[in-house]
Amino acid sequence: MSDTGNRYVVGIDIGGQTSKIGVVRSDGSIAGRRVIRTDGYGTDATSFVADLASAVKQLLGECGDPLVEGVGVGAPNANYFSGCIVNASNISWASGTSVPLAQMLSSSLGGVRVSLTNDANAAAIGEMAYGAARGMKDFIEITLGTGLGSGIVCGGQLVYGHDGHAGELGHVCIDHENGRLCGCGKRGCLEAYASSTGVARTAKEWLEARPEDPSPLRFLDHINSKAVYEAAIQGDQLSNEIYQYTGTILGRAFADFVAFSAPEAIILFGGLARAGELLRKPVVEAMEQNLMEIWKGKIKVLFSTLPESDAAILGASALGWNNLLTNNDQ
């Protein structure tokens, strides 16, 4: 690394259909981007990694072949400790098997350090490197998408846990008696309520249970969290109550998370976070009602400031920095 030049890392976001590659500067600006297919390789992980490595090399060439400090990869079911993608059902070459992607990609790129983690942890690290958590050592990033993912940072360290699977806050239980069935097989998981699919489930349940309540949602063929948001800001009472309910459940859970790790902030990321104050207001109210005195009024609930279109690449890339998470890189 030159003292005068910019510093660079590569960020790679592996999704079910496409994988996005970015060459990223230390200020979070992106020097170059490229997209390749993830699908179409059947069970042949080796060919995918070969194509990925050559795309990375071409992109670096286009960027003037800068010296790269490291490569960070975000992927579903990725384990930081093993560097493997483990049984990712939506990636054909990683379904029902374990692919040592970090090691394979590093070999193909001449030995550069490759670190791998799941999407929710990558979002947290990206937030710490370039976003709303810059300078923070204790925060929780909550990714509100079709599920609820989380990345937890304590004392400047991402919490991986004994096995690399820590931070499954979507699967704390909020109702042991009559909880909704979750995709994980358990009942009452937080993400069955506080996620975009959770909002849609609440809407469908309530429309059926409250036939007397008028709502424009009744005229839709397909109800998703965006439709509920739009109805809410148009003044639909039922839709407003749905966000109030969702935010209350989420805020109560946040109070428990604070009792665990006493974060400076909880940061909201992902599609459902676009609901803005409609969601944040009931979240903060419910959290404050359930916090211990020592924390009342002191825990920030913020929105991510990662640019949405590049968030996945940025998050992954932040894993590549040598000195961001010093304690993890020792």
Place this chain on the structure above:
Amino acid sequence: MSDTGNRYVVGIDIGGQTSKIGVVRSDGSIAGRRVIRTDGYGTDATSFVADLASAVKQLLGECGDPLVEGVGVGAPNANYFSGCIVNASNISWASGTSVPLAQMLSSSLGGVRVSLTNDANAAAIGEMAYGAARGMKDFIEITLGTGLGSGIVCGGQLVYGHDGHAGELGHVCIDHENGRLCGCGKRGCLEAYASSTGVARTAKEWLEARPEDPSPLRFLDHINSKAVYEAAIQGDQLSNEIYQYTGTILGRAFADFVAFSAPEAIILFGGLARAGELLRKPVVEAMEQNLMEIWKGKIKVLFSTLPESDAAILGASALGWNNLLTNNDQ
């Protein structure tokens, strides 16, 4: 520190009535002990610290004046970051005020490093230095006494949080609707159920609510968790159900804690843990029922192996080691 000699730290446990001092070797054996009064100083913290320092010096003299690596202090309402005891209601000289004990004691002892934390964190660090968590980097220590305290270790680091108050797991909420009032002012806190006072509350509630159920507890003037334990092992059905109920609540909460930090083990410490399998069995059953698939059968629930009479001194002393929590001491 000599390469050939033993290594030493001083551990001090400050309680409401007495303060215990121990000179501790690196294997957890105790070279010498002393007890002084904590009360009787009114609001005069300075005199208490002077007496504490002179007791430490005398004790070290009796132990042959070994070179001491550091001093660790466990105290109620102690903050690791500030080194202060903050408004400890049961210590007259620290009630309604903040006492910079670490700094004061260090000055009185010629500048030796003094670290301070609360009792529950001290127990966790002691467990890691000398007990059941030796060699572990990810575990949670649960202290089951009159309340429920916790010390959380992630990646070899004790989790202090942004403000030093992390690990208040006794105050996660297990019942938002009809929860018991907790000493902290909130309703439904875990420690209102899973603690020695929680067990006694359950007993009193159930005896009143179930007048038809026979139980030897009905003939006692005073019901505490020990009496319920003794009735349970004598075969009393109601008392067995009370431990089943307490363990179920605690085990469900443990499943949520695992989702947070994926620990290798959860370690039970404190008076209520003496109930042994009577408590551990329902804890493990309820935890397993509520764990995600990836963790089923993999999370150990252990009992502390710290010798009970010296546990407080040992826990505090472990804070004194230079290289135990490398990341915190940098």
